[in-house]
Amino acid sequence: MISHRQANAQRIAALDERAEALHLKRGMGIADARAMHPSIDVVEADPEADRRLLESLADWCDRYTPLVAIDAADGLFLDVTGCTHLFGGERAMLDDILSRFFHQGFDVRAGLAATPGAAWAAARFSGDRIVPGGEEEALLAPLPLAALRIEPEIRASLESVGLRTAGAVMAAPRAPLARRFGGSLLLRLDQALGRLDEAVSPRLPVAPLSVERHLAEPIMLTDEIERLVKMLATTLKADLERRGEGARRLALLLFRVDGAVSRIAVGTSRPLREPLLIQKLFHERLAALEQDIDAGYGFDLVRLSVLSAATFDMQQADLTGETRDEGADIALFADRIRARLGHSAVLKPVAVESHLPERAVAMLPYAEAPQRVSAPKQPDKMPGKIQDTRPVLRPERPIRLFRSPEPIEVPATEMPEGPPLNFRWRRALYRVARAEGPERIAPEWWRQAAGQEATRDYFRIEDSDGRRYWLYRQGLYGAAHAAPRWFMHGVFA
Amino acid sequence: MTPLDSSAALWNLLEHNRNNCEWKLTVMATSAVARETVFALRRQIAKIEGTLPERLQAPAGAPVDAPRNPTADVTPHDLTIVRRGLAVAPPDAFLRTGAEALDTALGGGLPKAALSEIHGAATRDAGAVAGFALSLVSLILKQGSRLPVLWIGTAEVFREAGFPYATGLHRLFGIEPEQLLFSEAPRLLDALWTAEEAARMTALAAVVLEIRGSPQRLDLTATRRLHARAQSAGRPVFLLRQAGEAEPTAAPVRLVLSAAPSAPRQTIAGPLAGSIGRPAFTVSIGKSRTALPGQFTLEWNPDERSFEERRTGEERAANPVPVVSASRRGKDPAPASGAVLAFATVGSPAAGDQPSPGERAAHRRPRRAG
Numbered sequence A: 001m002i003s004h005r006q007a008n009a010q011r012i013a014a015l016d017e018r019a020e021a022l023h024l025k026r027g028m029g030i031a032d033a034r035a036m037h038p039s040i041d042v043v044e045a046d047p048e049a050d051r052r053l054l055e056s057l058a059d060w061c062d063r064y065t066p067l068v069a070i071d072a073a074d075g076l077f078l079d080v081t082g083c084t085h086l087f088g089g090e091r092a093m094l095d096d097i098l099s100r101f102f103h104q105g106f107d108v109r110a111g112l113a114a115t116p117g118a119a120w121a122a123a124r125f126s127g128d129r130i131v132p133g134g135e136e137e138a139l140l141a142p143l144p145l146a147a148l149r150i151e152p153e154i155r156a157s158l159e160s161v162g163l164r165t166a167g168a169v170m171a172a173p174r175a176p177l178a179r180r181f182g183g184s185l186l187l188r189l190d191q192a193l194g195r196l197d198e199a200v201s202p203r204l205p206v207a208p209l210s211v212e213r214h215l216a217e218p219i220m221l222t223d224e225i226e227r228l229v230k231m232l233a234t235t236l237k238a239d240l241e242r243r244g245e246g247a248r249r250l251a252l253l254l255f256r257v258d259g260a261v262s263r264i265a266v267g268t269s270r271p272l273r274e275p276l277l278i279q280k281l282f283h284e285r286l287a288a289l290e291q292d293i294d295a296g297y298g299f300d301l302v303r304l305s306v307l308s309a310a311t312f313d314m315q316q317a318d319l320t321g322e323t324r325d326e327g328a329d330i331a332l333f334a335d336r337i338r339a340r341l342g343h344s345a346v347l348k349p350v351a352v353e354s355h356l357p358e359r360a361v362a363m364l365p366y367a368e369a370p371q372r373v374s375a376p377k378q379p380d381k382m383p384g385k386i387q388d389t390r391p392v393l394r395p396e397r398p399i400r401l402f403r404s405p406e407p408i409e410v411p412a413t414e415m416p417e418g419p420p421l422n423f424r425w426r427r428a429l430y431r432v433a434r435a436e437g438p439e440r441i442a443p444e445w446w447r448q449a450a451g452q453e454a455t456r457d458y459f460r461i462e463d464s465d466g467r468r469y470w471l472y473r474q475g476l477y478g479a480a481h482a483a484p485r486w487f488m489h490g491v492f493a
Numbered sequence B: 001m002t003p004l005d006s007s008a009a010l011w012n013l014l015e016h017n018r019n020n021c022e023w024k025l026t027v028m029a030t031s032a033v034a035r036e037t038v039f040a041l042r043r044q045i046a047k048i049e050g051t052l053p054e055r056l057q058a059p060a061g062a063p064v065d066a067p068r069n070p071t072a073d074v075t076p077h078d079l080t081i082v083r084r085g086l087a088v089a090p091p092d093a094f095l096r097t098g099a100e101a102l103d104t105a106l107g108g109g110l111p112k113a114a115l116s117e118i119h120g121a122a123t124r125d126a127g128a129v130a131g132f133a134l135s136l137v138s139l140i141l142k143q144g145s146r147l148p149v150l151w152i153g154t155a156e157v158f159r160e161a162g163f164p165y166a167t168g169l170h171r172l173f174g175i176e177p178e179q180l181l182f183s184e185a186p187r188l189l190d191a192l193w194t195a196e197e198a199a200r201m202t203a204l205a206a207v208v209l210e211i212r213g214s215p216q217r218l219d220l221t222a223t224r225r226l227h228a229r230a231q232s233a234g235r236p237v238f239l240l241r242q243a244g245e246a247e248p249t250a251a252p253v254r255l256v257l258s259a260a261p262s263a264p265r266q267t268i269a270g271p272l273a274g275s276i277g278r279p280a281f282t283v284s285i286g287k288s289r290t291a292l293p294g295q296f297t298l299e300w301n302p303d304e305r306s307f308e309e310r311r312t313g314e315e316r317a318a319n320p321v322p323v324v325s326a327s328r329r330g331k332d333p334a335p336a337s338g339a340v341l342a343f344a345t346v347g348s349p350a351a352g353d354q355p356s357p358g359e360r361a362a363h364r365r366p367r368r369a370g
Helices: A017-021 A030-036 A047-061 A090-104 A116-126 A136-140 A152-160 A166-171 A174-181 A183-193 A222-243 A275-288 A326-341 B003-019 B021-030 B032-049 B100-105 B123-142 B155-161 B166-173 B188-199 B220-233 B357-364
Strands: A002-006 A009-014 A068-071 A075-078 A209-219 A245-256 A261-272 A299-311 A346-351 A361-365 A400-413 A420-425 A428-441 A456-463 A468-474 A485-491 B054-056 B080-082 B115-120 B149-154 B180-185 B206-212 B237-242 B253-260 B265-267 B270-272 B280-287 B295-301 B306-309
Touching (some): A009 A030, A047 A068, A047 A261, A116 A183, A152 A174, A152 A183, A209 A222, A222 A245, A222 A275, A222 A299, A245 A275, A261 A326, A275 A326, A326 B188, A346 B166, A400 A468, A400 B123, A400 B155, A420 A456, A420 A468, A420 A485, B100 B306, B115 B123, B123 B155, B123 B166, B123 B206, B123 B237, B123 B253, B123 B280, B123 B295, B123 B306, B149 B155, B149 B188, B155 B180, B188 B206, B188 B220, B220 B237
Parallel strands (some): B115 B237, B149 B180
Antiparallel strands (some): A002 A009, A068 A075, A209 A299, A245 A261, A245 A299, A346 B180, A400 A485, A420 A428, A428 A456, A468 A485, B253 B280, B295 B306
């Protein structure tokens, strides 16, 4: 028996058959139930865990149709339009679903109908029934008002005027109903009867392409999965070729015999359709996830889906029949590293228009970085305009930059605005032999509120051993309230 | 020495030749006689192994002793014979650094298709180590390659030594940001895996693997795998080690890097005292099959993208221009204040005297007391 707190009292939220046999009911207070039967076992409800369980069931139901939606706290909608013939018809499919759930230890009720509303009513009120199209009205007529999926308040007021079954509501004139009970009642009624379309919103986007294989003998080994991936990818290739596309994101779904579903996704930086390369990517991903994938008793359904695709540019081969594209090698390499080590395992620097050193270079994951970066445009040579022919003097920049500048202790500078004489960095003392600077870098006032960050004065420093560093002093002496602080920001060659 | 003894010694040496190059170098350094014997034995080894020996200029003053080695089919002038790998390397297999002495010591330069170790004694030498490796990469790219360079490091090394800064690399080494790829691996194992995968790619110009400390996983086997892949792909792999010990690895060459004080900036009027000029490195050969241990001071020229060797004491001697030119009247205006003086000529009463370019530059440079 499961209890939950409702209106400041512990009440029964759910109960099993044996508790039902003791004439306990939902909504009854725990104290009352205990008084009746002191030996009952009460467990606190955990809605979060229930939701997770329902989601995993929804994942598993993916094997029947990609359109699976979660209904409230205890239901699933499966849009099986066009899928039933794959399982041998509606009845066979329903039996298959029910028997598989039963073997997993779930007691489920199912209904199959032409509209979601009718199926909902059939599942909850008439049990495992298949309602042929057009017979929704006959199904609903004898059922109580709860079968119409309406709010309890509306239900209570309908009952108070003597309308106790769905059939009675259907027989009543529509206009007064709408006026008195609002539009939602008629909406639900029309949806259940198929007069209005009701869309089931699937919880996962439907993959444009997917191929799957049902296995009579469940597989467990990674090698077997990889081989299967290659077979599926070979099937997929034909479809991709027909559409002139390549896969950008792929997902491998492994349905375990006992209902658990593993979803493994890989991304590519270029459209891909070659089965061997797809297999390679999944090889890396599977190797990285080795501990996380529990094969258990094996997988009996493996599906490979293309989550997103992009136009595949065909490469013109030369006379020897070879296409030479070094970028493709790099892209595949980056994809493999990414499949194993994560999204930002391969980074590409991209220059950003900023004079702040840490902002001047953005590190983007390889797949997101622009493939070809055009050189910055030269200003147009306008006739009559005096050209600036002076050489561009660019200040020196370090070759390594610390992610966050490290504070250093500067006991003394030669003069307030000058470079330090010595400094302490990472507990070691450095003597400054030579210094160049300062180079003043002001904060980007157009990006942040004024006064948030102080001006920096950068110095190139060479210590007594010949190592070269990039230090800066944040703030000015005498100008700010606090004394300026010193930071180590980078090292030079 | 009986024939049996000598062959036993030979096999011993053969093993050492394979495993322990430092030992050999020590022997070579101890005495000229021992060196001579080593050369003779090495020729023998080359014959036994059936590889073609390569020739290298004999060190100056090495005695010619052909009659003692009747089996050696060399002319007296090519006394030293060196062996690199199991195959004879073509002449373009070496990356010439451009510094004569270092190239000669390494027997033609750094091997291009190999793993090369570049060590820094402490993490604070990361700038010098990375700078030297990137200058080598720059030399490779200078030959016209448009292929990208992959830099792999563990998260630890990038945190401790700083992340490579693309803007700085472009200015100093001419490596375009588009040519750079970085891989930051959370663990050493992942970094090694990435490096192995990258080392076999021919679509990369070079692979740089940076590792801090002396992890156990970076052993002979791991480096041998890297070396073998680099060899078959024909691309260099630079193994940068910060604060690592000199352990036995499969890399044929190990260089130990430290920063050298830079020469002052060159201006029209001569070197500008107190300024920090081009990057300079002190390179010492930690391990090489061919080289004697030696130390070289190289200076990187970012404009030409080439190395220049610096003779010792050069930067001191070649400084004819005084920091602040002496007063035109012949009298130092402030002799007591120290050697360096800012704004000296501004205060001097030399009417009509224009400050020389050197002086003007001296005004801008940071003021220091000495």
